[in-house]
Amino acid sequence: MPEFLNQMDTPDLEAMGIHGWPYGYSDQVRFHELDPLNHVNNASYLSWFENIRIRYLQDYGLSSYGGRDDDPQIVVRQQSADYFAPMFRDERYVVTARTRLLKPSSLIMDYAVHSGGAVRATCSAVLVSLEQDGKARRPHKDVAVKRILARDGAEMA
Amino acid sequence: MPEFLNQMDTPDLEAMGIHGWPYGYSDQVRFHELDPLNHVNNASYLSWFENIRIRYLQDYGLSSYGGRDDDPQIVVRQQSADYFAPMFRDERYVVTARTRLLKPSSLIMDYAVHSGGAVRATCSAVLVSLEQDGKARRPHKDVAVKRILARDGAEMA
Amino acid sequence: MPEFLNQMDTPDLEAMGIHGWPYGYSDQVRFHELDPLNHVNNASYLSWFENIRIRYLQDYGLSSYGGRDDDPQIVVRQQSADYFAPMFRDERYVVTARTRLLKPSSLIMDYAVHSGGAVRATCSAVLVSLEQDGKARRPHKDVAVKRILARDGAEMA
Amino acid sequence: MPEFLNQMDTPDLEAMGIHGWPYGYSDQVRFHELDPLNHVNNASYLSWFENIRIRYLQDYGLSSYGGRDDDPQIVVRQQSADYFAPMFRDERYVVTARTRLLKPSSLIMDYAVHSGGAVRATCSAVLVSLEQDGKARRPHKDVAVKRILARDGAEMA
Numbered sequence: 001m002p003e004f005l006n007q008m009d010t011p012d013l014e015a016m017g018i019h020g021w022p023y024g025y026s027d028q029v030r031f032h033e034l035d036p037l038n039h040v041n042n043a044s045y046l047s048w049f050e051n052i053r054i055r056y057l058q059d060y061g062l063s064s065y066g067g068r069d070d071d072p073q074i075v076v077r078q079q080s081a082d083y084f085a086p087m088f089r090d091e092r093y094v095v096t097a098r099t100r101l102l103k104p105s106s107l108i109m110d111y112a113v114h115s116g117g118a119v120r121a122t123c124s125a126v127l128v129s130l131e132q133d134g135k136a137r138r139p140h141k142d143v144a145v146k147r148i149l150a151r152d153g154a155e156m157a
Numbered sequence: 158m159p160e161f162l163n164q165m166d167t168p169d170l171e172a173m174g175i176h177g178w179p180y181g182y183s184d185q186v187r188f189h190e191l192d193p194l195n196h197v198n199n200a201s202y203l204s205w206f207e208n209i210r211i212r213y214l215q216d217y218g219l220s221s222y223g224g225r226d227d228d229p230q231i232v233v234r235q236q237s238a239d240y241f242a243p244m245f246r247d248e249r250y251v252v253t254a255r256t257r258l259l260k261p262s263s264l265i266m267d268y269a270v271h272s273g274g275a276v277r278a279t280c281s282a283v284l285v286s287l288e289q290d291g292k293a294r295r296p297h298k299d300v301a302v303k304r305i306l307a308r309d310g311a312e313m314a
Numbered sequence: 315m316p317e318f319l320n321q322m323d324t325p326d327l328e329a330m331g332i333h334g335w336p337y338g339y340s341d342q343v344r345f346h347e348l349d350p351l352n353h354v355n356n357a358s359y360l361s362w363f364e365n366i367r368i369r370y371l372q373d374y375g376l377s378s379y380g381g382r383d384d385d386p387q388i389v390v391r392q393q394s395a396d397y398f399a400p401m402f403r404d405e406r407y408v409v410t411a412r413t414r415l416l417k418p419s420s421l422i423m424d425y426a427v428h429s430g431g432a433v434r435a436t437c438s439a440v441l442v443s444l445e446q447d448g449k450a451r452r453p454h455k456d457v458a459v460k461r462i463l464a465r466d467g468a469e470m471a
Numbered sequence: 472m473p474e475f476l477n478q479m480d481t482p483d484l485e486a487m488g489i490h491g492w493p494y495g496y497s498d499q500v501r502f503h504e505l506d507p508l509n510h511v512n513n514a515s516y517l518s519w520f521e522n523i524r525i526r527y528l529q530d531y532g533l534s535s536y537g538g539r540d541d542d543p544q545i546v547v548r549q550q551s552a553d554y555f556a557p558m559f560r561d562e563r564y565v566v567t568a569r570t571r572l573l574k575p576s577s578l579i580m581d582y583a584v585h586s587g588g589a590v591r592a593t594c595s596a597v598l599v600s601l602e603q604d605g606k607a608r609r610p611h612k613d614v615a616v617k618r619i620l621a622r623d624g625a626e627m628a
Contacts, residue, residue, distance in 0.1 A: 005477070005499040005563065028476040031525050032357060032518045034350045036403070037224075041346055042207065042233050046200040047503045054502050065193075065560075076199050080237035086291060089350070089536075092476065134243065162320070162342040162406065185319040188368050189361045189514060191507045193560070198503060204346045211345050222403075246379075246507070249319065351538075356521065356547050360514040381508075390513050394551035400605060448557060 004055050013096065018114050021096035022151050023056055029091045039086040046081070049111040049123050052097045056109075060151070061144040062129070072129040072138040077106075079125040087113070087120055099154040102145060105129045105137040107154075161212050170253065175271050178253035179308050180213055186248045196243040203238070206268040206280050209254045213266075217308070218301035219286070229286040229295040234263075236282040244270070244277055256311040259302060262286045262294040264311075318369050327410065332428050335410035336465050337370055343405045353400040360395070363425040363437050366411045370423075374465070375458035376443070386443040386452040391420075393439040401427070401434055413468040416459060419443045419451040421468075475526050484567065489585050492567035493622050494527055500562045510557040517552070520582040520594050523568045527580075531622070532615035533600070543600040543609040548577075550596040558584070558591055570625040573616060576600045576608040578625075 008016075008024040018024070033044040057063050063074045087093065093115040101108040111123040131138045148154050165173075165181040175181070190201040214220050220231045244250065250272040258265040268280040288295045305311050322330075322338040332338070347358040371377050377388045401407065407429040415422040425437040445452045462468050479487075479495040489495070504515040528534050534545045558564065564586040572579040582594040602609045619625050 004561075005497070026476070030518065030522050031349065032355060032521060035345065036222075036348045036350060036352050037230065038350050042236070043200045043203040043346060046203060047501065050199065050503060051501050067194075073194065075243070076240055078237070078239045079199070080235070082235045083233055086232070090475075161404075162340070183319070187361065187365050188506065189364060189512060192502065193505045193507060193509050195507050200503060204344065207346060208344050247318075350536075351544065356550070357514045357517040360517060364513065379507075387508065389557070390554055392551070392553050393513070394549070396549045397547055400546070 007055070008094065008096075013094070016094065016114075017117065018094060018096060021098055021112070023052065023059075023098065024094050024096040025052060025055070026092065026094045029087055029089055029093070031089065034089055037086075038088065040088075040091075042081070042083065045083070045113065045121050045123070046079070048095045048113065049079075049081075049097075049125070052095050052111065053109065053125070053127075056097050057127075060147045061141055062107075062148075067132065069132055071132070072140075073132055073134060074127050074129055075134070077126045077128045079123055081121060081123040083121050085118065085120050087115065091115055093120065099148045099152045100124075101157050102140070102148055102154045103157045105139050107140075107148070164212070165251065170251070173251065173271075174274065175251060175253060178255055178269070180209065180216075180255065181251050181253040182209060182212070183249065183251045186244055186246055186250070188246065191246055194243075195245065197245075197248075199238070199240065202240070202270065202278050202280070203236070205252045205270065206236075206238075206254075206282070209252050209268065210266065210282070210284075213254050214284075217304045218298055219264075219305075224289065226289055228289070229297075230289055230291055231284050231286055232291070234283045234285045236280055238278060238280040240278050242275065242277050244272065248272055250277065256305045256309045257281075258314050259297070259305055259311045260314045262296050264297075264305070321369070322408065327408070330408065330428075331431065332408060332410060335412055335426070337366065337373075337412065338408050338410040339366060339369070340406065340408045343401055343403055343407070345403060348403055351400075352402065354402075354405075356395070356397065359397070359427065359435050359437070360393070362409045362427065363393075363395075363411075363439070366409050366425065367423065367439070367441075370411050371441075374461045375455055376421075376462075381446065383446055385446070386454075387446055387448060388441050388443055389448070391440045391442045393437055395435060395437040397435050399432065399434050401429065405429055407434065413462045413466045414438075415471050416454070416462055416468045417471045419453050421454075421462070478526070479565065484565070487565065487585075488588065489565060489567060491569075492583070493569055494523070494530075495565050495567040496523060496526070497563065497565045500558055500560055500564070502560065505560055508557075509559065511559075511562075513552070513554065516554070516584065516592050516594070517550070519566045519584065520550075520552075520568075520596070523566050523582065524580065524596070524598075527568050528598075531618045532612055533578075533619075538603065540603055542603070543611075544603055544605060545598050545600055546605070548597045548599045550594055552592060552594040554592050556589065556591050558586065562586055564591065569623045570619045571595075572628050573611070573619055573625045574628045576610050578611075578619070 006026045035041040106128045113121040163183045192198040263285045270278040286295050320340045349355040420442045427435040477497045506512040577599045584592045
């Protein structure tokens with residue numbers, strides 16, 4: 001898998017003063033993400049969290065997002081976002097992700113948007129691992145569990 | 158203000174078996190709202206909740222969304238969505254809204270997506286009423302408070 | 315196939331003063347379709363044209379959009395849009411579609427957005443019918459060709 | 472104005488084998504830009520062309536996009552896109568822009584999407600310079616005209 005554009009790891013993030021996150025990428029606000037209030041629209045943040053979530057889940061080996069039967073379908077069951085400050089046109093930001101809690105066939109991830117030395121928004125998502133039929137639960141792959149515990153220091157429940 | 162397209166009030170909603178909601182509209186899933194999993198993308202739901210929120214806030218008199226100084230800017234401070242079942246192409250649905258809790262310069266609203274006799278997703282949002290500078294709090298207009306208490310049976314905190 | 319929400323046929327359209335179009339639907343501008351200029355963003359019009367195109371192609375029998383091997387994949391090869399006047403929040407509009415020219419494995423469709431007695435935007439699209447591999451051309455089904463010629467008065471090339 | 476993220480000038484582009492373009496940026500396909508066919512949705516390309524158009528117009532001095540009265544509002548009057556090949560998840564690409572024809576209060580720009588040594592899509596847009604009322608035409612600033620002629624080798628009509 002080629003590296004994500006502008007992907008960042010712990011040392012990259014630390015160098016920017018962003019501590020406690022193992023995984024991130026940097027980007028810039030686009031015109032079409034703004035709404036008539038001249039702010040980034042609330043829904044656009046979810047796309048940013050989706051960008052990093054899918055990359056993370058592929059990279060850590062939880063799912064290839066290829067739709068094959070030997071692979072789970074990971075779905076968002078719940079997500080909660082806090083918006084601390086508006087974001088503006090051309091603003092540069094970093095999105096970060098980590099797993100907080102790991103269960104046999106689900107996990108809780110945290111995300112944050114950093115800009116100008118502050119956190120602009122955070123999000124917490126409950127993800128469920130399903131068979132490709134979208135119904136039965138499918139346990140995580142061992143290799144992915146090991147990586148998450150090692151890299152993120154996630155708790156196992 | 159002209160009526161929203163496919164807007165629904167309590168009797169309309171009751172007739173469809175949707176109880177406890179004073180305000181709604183019906184719509185249909187569009188192709189561009191789907192993602193490669195053939196499901197409605199998580200972010201699209203937020204746009205549906207935004208559609209009804211803005212209509213509701215205008216209709217109840219909390220804000221005209223006109224950007225004028227005699228009018229507050231209502232911003233989303235926090236929102237939390239639960240996704241219970243995937244939604245598919247052309248699926249018809251009803252989005253509903255109500256205020257649960259009203260404070261002097263903020264409120265908590267609930268939203269739901271109904272389809273096929275079931276609830277597909279819910280959301281709860283904390284909204285804050287600000288001056289047009291986006292900083293100082295601005296108390297709700299009395300007329301809007303009265304309407305929300307009367308129509309929605311919201312609690313006052 | 316259930317009818318599209320707010321779908322319109324020739325008599326419905328004629329009753330609104332919209333002449334020469336066999337197929338349409340009505341809708342209303344949403345907040346998230348606006349950009350910081352307070353206008354509908356140029357890209358949003360393409361989603362409206364996509365909405366009606368997919369409905370039309372299914373309804374006339376050109377493709378079920380089901381991804382099955384006995385069915386073509388219809389792709390947009392070229393499209394050209396004219397924007398005559400900006401559109402604003404909550405504005406109601408009608409989108410119309412028709413086929414102008416039909417070739418053995420392609421077609422040219424026209425679209426328009428009507429509002430307030432005027433045409434706000436038009437689009438012309440060249441669509442190509444492919445096998446599910448997305449490479450080889452696949453001729454249109456006879457039944458679809460007959461419908462397009464009969465309903466739209468399209469030219470056959 | 473800070474540099475656009477991943478912005479590219481002529482030497483950068485030439486080094487990638489992209490000739491004849493003075494201005495570009497690189498990016499990567501995001502999950503939410505895909506549709507159920509697993510391709511980038513046609514409308515998403517327009518957002519990419521918008522990204523570079525706005526940056527270009529600011530950078531060359533045609534408009535600051537600030538909504539001030541001493542500044543024009545640049546609107547898209549017409550645009551035409553050719554889609555040559557589908558684009559897929561995580562695909563890296565370069566978007567380029569240049570002005571082809573310059574008139575006193577309008578211009579024609581060309582855009583292209585490059586990936587894997589080929590052109591995936593092109594677009595041509597007619598832009599009109601208006602007063603902030605969105606009605607009367609407003610001639611281009613001399614400094615911007617000079618830059619466009621010098622950097623892009625645009626024709627003057």
